[in-house]
Amino acid sequence: MAIFQKAYQGYSGPLTKPLDRTFVIFRYALADVFQSRLFSAFFAVCFLLPVILMCVIYVFYNLDLLVQMEVDIEELTEIDGGFFLLAMQYPQNFMLFVMIMVIGPVMISPDIRNNAMPLFLSRPVSKASYIFGKLLVLLFLGSLISWVPALPLFFWQGYLAGDGWLWDNLQLIVASVATSLIWIVSLSLLSFAVSAWVEWKAVARLAFFGILFFSSVFGGVVIEIFGGWGGHMINVYAGIEVIMRELYQADSNMLDWMADMQPGYAFLQFSLLSAISLFVLTRRIRAFQVVS
Amino acid sequence: MTADTISSDSLSAEASSEDGKTHHSQAPIDAPGSQAADNKATQESFNKSVPVLELDRLSVTFDRPILDNLTAQMHGNCIGLLGPNGAGKTTLLNTLLGFNRKTTGRASILGHDLSKDKHFVRGLVGYMPERDSFIAGMSGVRFVRLMAELSGLSSKVALERAHEVFFYVGLGEARYRNVESFSLGMKQLVKLAQAIVHGPRILFLDEPTNGLDPPARARMLQLIREIRDSGDTKIIIASHLLQDIEACCDEVLVLKGGKVAKYCNLEEERRSNRQFLLIQIRGNEEGFVAGLRKLGCDVALPNRRRIKAIIPQGVEIQHLYALAESLSVQIRNLDYKRDSLEDIFLRAMDED
Numbered sequence: 001m002a003i004f005q006k007a008y009q010g011y012s013g014p015l016t017k018p019l020d021r022t023f024v025i026f027r028y029a030l031a032d033v034f035q036s037r038l039f040s041a042f043f044a045v046c047f048l049l050p051v052i053l054m055c056v057i058y059v060f061y062n063l064d065l066l067v068q069m070e071v072d073i074e075e076l077t078e079i080d081g082g083f084f085l086l087a088m089q090y091p092q093n094f095m096l097f098v099m100i101m102v103i104g105p106v107m108i109s110p111d112i113r114n115n116a117m118p119l120f121l122s123r124p125v126s127k128a129s130y131i132f133g134k135l136l137v138l139l140f141l142g143s144l145i146s147w148v149p150a151l152p153l154f155f156w157q158g159y160l161a162g163d164g165w166l167w168d169n170l171q172l173i174v175a176s177v178a179t180s181l182i183w184i185v186s187l188s189l190l191s192f193a194v195s196a197w198v199e200w201k202a203v204a205r206l207a208f209f210g211i212l213f214f215s216s217v218f219g220g221v222v223i224e225i226f227g228g229w230g231g232h233m234i235n236v237y238a239g240i241e242v243i244m245r246e247l248y249q250a251d252s253n254m255l256d257w258m259a260d261m262q263p264g265y266a267f268l269q270f271s272l273l274s275a276i277s278l279f280v281l282t283r284r285i286r287a288f289q290v291v292s
Numbered sequence: 293m294t295a296d297t298i299s300s301d302s303l304s305a306e307a308s309s310e311d312g313k314t315h316h317s318q319a320p321i322d323a324p325g326s327q328a329a330d331n332k333a334t335q336e337s338f339n340k341s342v343p344v345l346e347l348d349r350l351s352v353t354f355d356r357p358i359l360d361n362l363t364a365q366m367h368g369n370c371i372g373l374l375g376p377n378g379a380g381k382t383t384l385l386n387t388l389l390g391f392n393r394k395t396t397g398r399a400s401i402l403g404h405d406l407s408k409d410k411h412f413v414r415g416l417v418g419y420m421p422e423r424d425s426f427i428a429g430m431s432g433v434r435f436v437r438l439m440a441e442l443s444g445l446s447s448k449v450a451l452e453r454a455h456e457v458f459f460y461v462g463l464g465e466a467r468y469r470n471v472e473s474f475s476l477g478m479k480q481l482v483k484l485a486q487a488i489v490h491g492p493r494i495l496f497l498d499e500p501t502n503g504l505d506p507p508a509r510a511r512m513l514q515l516i517r518e519i520r521d522s523g524d525t526k527i528i529i530a531s532h533l534l535q536d537i538e539a540c541c542d543e544v545l546v547l548k549g550g551k552v553a554k555y556c557n558l559e560e561e562r563r564s565n566r567q568f569l570l571i572q573i574r575g576n577e578e579g580f581v582a583g584l585r586k587l588g589c590d591v592a593l594p595n596r597r598r599i600k601a602i603i604p605q606g607v608e609i610q611h612l613y614a615l616a617e618s619l620s621v622q623i624r625n626l627d628y629k630r631d632s633l634e635d636i637f638l639r640a641m642d643e644d
Contacts, residue, residue: 011491
């Protein structure tokens with residue numbers, strides 16, 4: 001119908017499926033994220049690491065090149081779970097943290113601040129689908145810069161190493177996917193909860209960083225005073241280190257500096273963090289404010 | 293095209309995209325069978341005399357009772373929720389939208405019980421909130437398109453209707469501007485646009501003329517009347533402005549302190565309280581009344597020397613003067629009167 005026609009008539013055409021509404025939220029939020037050139041540049045930079053590691057693995061298996069570079073082959077360490085944990089997963093976790101700190105607070109706080117929630121929730125959109133739609137953006141982008149580029153790296157290493165390396169190290173794929181998803185989901189929910197509470201995105205970013213920073217400092221102080229591993233339960237970074245070590249099954253000496261705690265407690269820590277964040281989110285995401 | 297309506301049922305025309313490019317819309321997407329059946333059921337209930345709004349001892353309590361035992365059944369095309377500030381109008385709207393949990397009682401919209409079909413009812417509703425509501429950093433057309441897609445329209449149809457609705461509310465030229473940069477009046481119109489873009493079966497308007505200057509207010513009321521007269525959409529307006537309600541509504545629920553103070557069918561009131569003449573005379577009152585009745589007037593005598601007369605078609609004022617002259621009756625005063633909504637509202641507020 002042409003736009004010059006100016007009389008009102010209802011709509012009785014077909015409607016999309018309820019699940020599609022979640023993807024509508026995802027699609028629009030994703031497009032909004034890439035309106036920032038700075039973020040687009042950061043996102044592109046995140047792909048440099050897998051490319052560099054791919055070159056490193058190639059050089060590792062290219063004896064001629066190693067000889068030309070005068071590298072002592074005896075000194076080279078084996079490429080195993082510890083290598084992927086330290087060289088791939090650990091830096092990726094940092095990039096995920098930066099990405100979530102930058103775009104997490106932009107997802108929900110402007111909607112709350114501008115009173116957009118009644119517009120969403122007066123439609124056939126539930127709080128759960130709203131949160132999930134926004135979370136999908138971070139899951140999608142986070143996956144693209146973490147476990148998705150890790151997969152070809154594993155296959156590349158498996159191809160060059162031969163001798164059934166890939167088959168023997170299949171757990172690395174699970175470790176990469178699971179670690180990344182746990183980190184993305186828990187940090188995303190935390191950033192949503194903080195931004196829903198604070199409402200101003202710059203302050204929310206600061207608060208998100210502050211919570212993680214002070215949790216690690218406070219956790220360290222608790223360990224210094226009381227000893228044991230109790231302080232690690234407060235420190236989110238310690239939790240993800242424990243999960244990484246467990247999933248990657250890495251027991252290299254190079255990882256001794258990482259936090260030591262029962263993996264079950266680390267999983268409990270992230271479950272609690274996500275549950276509390278979800279609770280705060282569902283309390284803050286409401287269609288109206290009650291004025292007492 | 294020459295048709296004079298906005299409708300997405302006809303999908304052959306061009307619409308501009310968000311970035312100004314044009315494209316052709318295609319055939320509508322297939323609806324799931326159950327949904328189509330629901331739509332049909334709603335259409336049938338819409339056409340029949342199913343109450344638009346039915347409240348059965350509905351109560352809502354927060355830290356104190358906000359709505360108390362509301363019972364009403366309303367069938368109008370445009371229903372007004374009238375009351376002073378704090379009467380519970382917005383709470384009632386929020387409850388009908390499923391934002392509030394009812395404490396007791398039942399409410400249904402177009403025959404659908406809210407406690408059972410909340411999600412389905414939301415698919416029928418368009419809502420214009422009282423406060424400024426928008427999504428930051430979006431152009432007007434993108435914002436409205438998003439709202440249409442969230443209501444279940446396919447992406448292409450949503451884009452088409454977003455453009456149409458911007459022209460319909462009179463913001464066609466401003467549709468690529470960021471919503472945040474709009475004036476208060478424009479924001480009100482954008483709120484209306486997002487509420488009607490998906491062609492809802494029922495439209496909730498919460499104080500739609502808030503903050504509007506007189507021309508903008510007149511424009512808003514005109515739009516509401518047009519939507520009402522289209523017959524496609526029932527409207528529920530919450531307002532404390534009597535003139536707005538009187539200008540648009542055919543049924544009114546007056547709320548006071550969370551209770552129903554008065555139910556008023558304005559259409560019936562208008563019919564029963566047709567404009568009447570209040571005549572003050574001196575002289576042969578009985579003869580004059582008899583003469584009026586002979587002329588075909590409905591006559592009542594509310595108090596001494598004052599005659600309330602409804603004049604039928606074809607009887608002019610000069611006929612009354614002629615009658616008075618023939619009976620040597622002095623007409624001392626003659627005035628057109630009608631019970632206004634203000635009279636009804638003030639009486640409801642006075643009643644305990």
